[in-house]
Amino acid sequence: MPWIDACATDDIDQEDLIRFDHAGATYAIYHGVDGQFYATAGTCTHEHVHLCDGLVMDFMIECPKHNGQFDYRTGEAMRAPVCVNLKTFPVRVDGSRVMIEVS
Amino acid sequence: MGKRDYSPFGADAKRAVESGLTAAEWYHTEVPRKVMKDLMARSDSPAIRDTIVLYGLMLAFAAGGIATWGSLWTVPFWLAYGVLYGSASDSRWHECSHGTAFRTPWMNNAVYQISSFMIMRNPATWRWSHARHHSETYLVGRDPEIAVMRPTEVAKLILNFFGILDVLKFFPTLVRNALTGPTPEEKTFVPESEWPKVQRAARIHLAIYLATAAFVVATGSILPLMVIGLPRIYGAWHHVMTGLLQHGGLADNVIDHRLNSRTVLMNPISRFIYWNMNYHVEHHMFPMVPYHALPRLHQAIKDDLPAPNLSIAAGFAEMWPALRRQMRYEDFFVKRDLPPTAKPYREDFHQDVPGIMPANAAE
Numbered sequence: 001m002p003w004i005d006a007c008a009t010d011d012i013d014q015e016d017l018i019r020f021d022h023a024g025a026t027y028a029i030y031h032g033v034d035g036q037f038y039a040t041a042g043t044c045t046h047e048h049v050h051l052c053d054g055l056v057m058d059f060m061i062e063c064p065k066h067n068g069q070f071d072y073r074t075g076e077a078m079r080a081p082v083c084v085n086l087k088t089f090p091v092r093v094d095g096s097r098v099m100i101e102v103s
Numbered sequence: 104m105g106k107r108d109y110s111p112f113g114a115d116a117k118r119a120v121e122s123g124l125t126a127a128e129w130y131h132t133e134v135p136r137k138v139m140k141d142l143m144a145r146s147d148s149p150a151i152r153d154t155i156v157l158y159g160l161m162l163a164f165a166a167g168g169i170a171t172w173g174s175l176w177t178v179p180f181w182l183a184y185g186v187l188y189g190s191a192s193d194s195r196w197h198e199c200s201h202g203t204a205f206r207t208p209w210m211n212n213a214v215y216q217i218s219s220f221m222i223m224r225n226p227a228t229w230r231w232s233h234a235r236h237h238s239e240t241y242l243v244g245r246d247p248e249i250a251v252m253r254p255t256e257v258a259k260l261i262l263n264f265f266g267i268l269d270v271l272k273f274f275p276t277l278v279r280n281a282l283t284g285p286t287p288e289e290k291t292f293v294p295e296s297e298w299p300k301v302q303r304a305a306r307i308h309l310a311i312y313l314a315t316a317a318f319v320v321a322t323g324s325i326l327p328l329m330v331i332g333l334p335r336i337y338g339a340w341h342h343v344m345t346g347l348l349q350h351g352g353l354a355d356n357v358i359d360h361r362l363n364s365r366t367v368l369m370n371p372i373s374r375f376i377y378w379n380m381n382y383h384v385e386h387h388m389f390p391m392v393p394y395h396a397l398p399r400l401h402q403a404i405k406d407d408l409p410a411p412n413l414s415i416a417a418g419f420a421e422m423w424p425a426l427r428r429q430m431r432y433e434d435f436f437v438k439r440d441l442p443p444t445a446k447p448y449r450e451d452f453h454q455d456v457p458g459i460m461p462a463n464a465a466e
Contacts, residue, residue, distance in 0.1 A: 016140065047238055055143040055391055057206075064391050066234045067202045079202060081234040083294055 003099045017061065020051035022102065026050065027089065028099060030072045035059055037091045038072050038102040045077065045084035107243045107433060109252050111291045116244025119356070123238055130359040130449065131388045132407040142396045142403070145206035149395040153375070154214060165330055172326060185338025186376060191267060192221035193342035194378035200233050203393040220308055223273040223335050225280055226393060227300035231293045237390055241355040241363045251351045252361045253433035255426045266339035273388060280305035343374055348418040349383045354426030354436045359448055360387040361441065366401065366411040367418040384408050407446060409439035
């Protein structure tokens with residue numbers, strides 16, 4: 001499975017996320033409160049709203065449409081109306097670049 | 104468009120799906136990410152303060168009402184208590200259902216459960232109906248929270264100022280939910296995994312009402328009902344008054360909240376009771392912004408929105424003639440003007456949807 005260069009480390013403020021589109025798919029890349037980077041599918045499992053406009057609080061991403069919440073480290077659905085977990089992707093940092101492994 | 108069918112199983116619901124309206128992307132004003140992050144930031148302190156004030160006032164007014172029971176002095180206490188129970192609970196239910204009132208999840212959930220009981224809504228069912236209301240605001244047949252259906256039935260509106268229809272609908276549904284779970288209509292928007300929660304919540308609410316009724320019988324006084332249950336009737340008027348203004352008389356079957364929602368500037372007491380939901384265009388466009396930040400959001404995006412109505416009276420002056428006209432001509436709606444600084448309404452999209460929003464229907 002290929003590693004894709006998604007963005008620079010300083011493209012994302014800490015405790016925030018950006019949208020990353022690649023090969024017809026959309027992803028969300030997070031800069032966590034722990035300084036680590038994380039990646040998930042880019043749209044909510046409830047109604048496919050882009051998560052990039054949502055709010056990151058600690059290790060939660062909140063969907064901007066219905067306020068459903070996921071733990072972006074594991075993808076676990078944490079608050080209704082989301083019931084289906086979010087897909088996560090491995091991330092590594094190469095120098096100043098954030099790489100994600102897409103399947 | 105003609106006669107509307109508000110059933111989730113009806114022709115309008117089917118047409119909204121087939122035309123692509125339910126899947127369309129809604130308009131929202133561009134706001135810089137840093138500004139939006141600041142507006143979305145959560146805090147416990149404003150809602151803790153407001154909740155202490157609300158429940159403190161309720162206790163004080165109920166105590167005053169009980170102490171003066173049997174004299175005319177009791178009336179103002181119950182009028183004040185009723186509005187807080189039967190109207191402020193609506194806004195607390197609403198804001199906590201979004202999870203934005205408090206930063207701490209258990210606080211949101213605690214106030215949500217208490218408010219759901221007071222406003223007579225099943226907390227498990229209504230969480231989902233409100234999600235649909237935000238996804239498909241005023242799409243006929245799809246939005247289960249359309250307060251004013253067309254053609255307007257004035258008698259129903261008047262009855263609901265006293266919560267009559269809501270309460271008459273609530274209790275049979277409560278018993279049905281408690282015995283057999285969600286109704287077929289509710290199952291169209293409540294996921295199957297949540298159905299047991301609907302039944303459990305209904306059983307808890309029903310048990311509290313039965314205990315209150317038993318207390319009434321045991322004491323031979325309606326006083327327990329003045330505290331629990333009846334305020335949903337005698338105190339409902341404020342939440343109905345403000346709730347009608349949210350969307351009443353405006354467009355349906357559109358994908359721009361500037362067309363189907365109304366922002367009304369209000370006095371501070373109504374804003375406390377209503378928890379700033381008078382900024383309703385702003386709330387629908389950005390539902391992740393907490394109630395306490397809505398005035399700031401209004402300032403940030405007002406140049407892209409229709410001018411707000413300047414008072415509750417001004418809102419009714421705009422809405423009421425439209426509702427009356429919708430009694431005979433249900434395609435009529437008020438189309439509100441945008442300021443020159445705003446991005447225009449997407450007339451092209453709305454006219455492309457078959458049978459939706461005829462251009463000549465607007466005022």
